[in-house]
Amino acid sequence: MTTLLQLNHVSKHYGNDTKALSDVNFSVKEGEFVSIIGPSGAGKSTLLRCINRMVDANSGEIIFDNVDIAGLGKKDLKKARTKIGMIFQHYNLVNRLSVIENVLHGRLGFKSTLAGALGLYTEEEKRQALQILGVLGLQEQIYKRSDQLSGGQKQRVGIARALIQNPKMLLCDEPIASLDPNASKIIMDHLKNISASMGITVLVNLHQVEVALKYSDRIIGVNKGSLIFDGPPNEITAEIIEAIYGSEAGDLMFDLGGQYAG
């Protein structure tokens, strides 16, 4: 497998004293499912957003698909972003629009300004939207307004919007943090399935260690902006959890997560 994403010495600080990321290095292979775990404020969201430049890193290289994202101009950056889908904790759908309109938003980056602004999509694009919605089990909700959906359904629309970009990679910022266990499982199963069957690389921020252990090919542990751990789930020990989350938390979380480990 080839390397899809490579971060070299990436640092980011907000203002003068908030250090969000310091000298982060890691690489992700094509089709890999990688979870990023760490306590609140560790810099997980910042890390994901540096990759598609929603946040500009202060220094370092971000090489995605053989291009240094950090050095791209406006136009090339938009083109690069079409290859990266993003999924959010709060779904970030346009509430007043229908499910299929929200899904088709994933195609805007491929269209002319005018066609995109007016929402003129090709039949091929609409057909693909229906097909993806079918895979995600949303065929009954196509014309529903998106604010009438449940959280789990909204997140699936979010996934559909990312998938219709035909992306090489998905960035998921706490995709299940607002969902109940059942809906969480459905979303995680879909993400795992996407990575396995479509060969799309998935990079996901998680708060639940046990979920990360169960689904990931690899786990990256972040604390105070630095990488603490980078390896497969079966190498995670109570000590490592403690190093990532701080003392005491390790015992508690490992009790939960232990049953999946190894």
Added chain:
Amino acid sequence: MGVDQSVKTVSADSINSFHLNEKKRIKVKPFNKASLIIQLTIISLVLVTIYTFISFDYSDINLFEGIISTFQNVKIMFLEPHFKHFSFVTALYQVMITLGLAFLTTLFGALIALFLGFFAARNLSSKPVSAAIKGFVAVIRSVPTVLWVLIFAVAAGLGSVAAVIGMTFHTVGYLIKAYSESFEELDEGVIEALKASGANWWQIIFQAVIPSSMTYIISWTFLRFEVNFAVAVAMGAAAGAGGIGFDMFMASGFYFDLREVGVITYFVLAFAIALELIATKVKTNLKTSA
């Protein structure tokens, strides 16, 4: 165990501090400069009002008679309305002109304001551009519509042209503020999501900002339309812009015909109510439709 102990210490501490403050009255609102200024303003307004009422010169007017004859005039106006100097059809035609003036100025104003509103919204524009537009617009709004019409009348002469330009001007100022504040309410995450998928600024405006703020846009525009209708009536009288306002001015100031003034008032009222009903209908339709 460690956790238990710390909980106990905290609660003991807070009980102690409550004992300390027992004798003082507990304030719910913190005292600050802003509330002091508000209180001083209210007190001085009350004092000024009282002073004005005391210093009125009533010497030539018998208050009681004055009230009686006012009531009589109102009675004549509203209970005995009739047409004399023009017909029902003319009145209808004149209301249409007034309505047209209101519609035109609202439409022009809304289009310009929508466009500039995107640049005035902090989340869609840059800080200096947003601040510049908002500052400029605040100046426009602080001068009343009627004054703008009179200012433009210097160049265009009193009449419909000055009225259209002046009313549009103030409408733009008003709607830019209303629209841009609705845009700023938009969830930052939605913009982020579209940006992350490679969408450009205009696409985000049309695909996310406008659909999300549609109800606000419609509400504010209708509200301004109602305001403009009232202003258009006044402009007919004050700035020679024509329409029903001018007829009202003639009926009251020229013919002294209270009954005709009554008819016209009913006309204007009927149209205002109709506008309100239509606006409500459109808004509810918009809210329930997908």
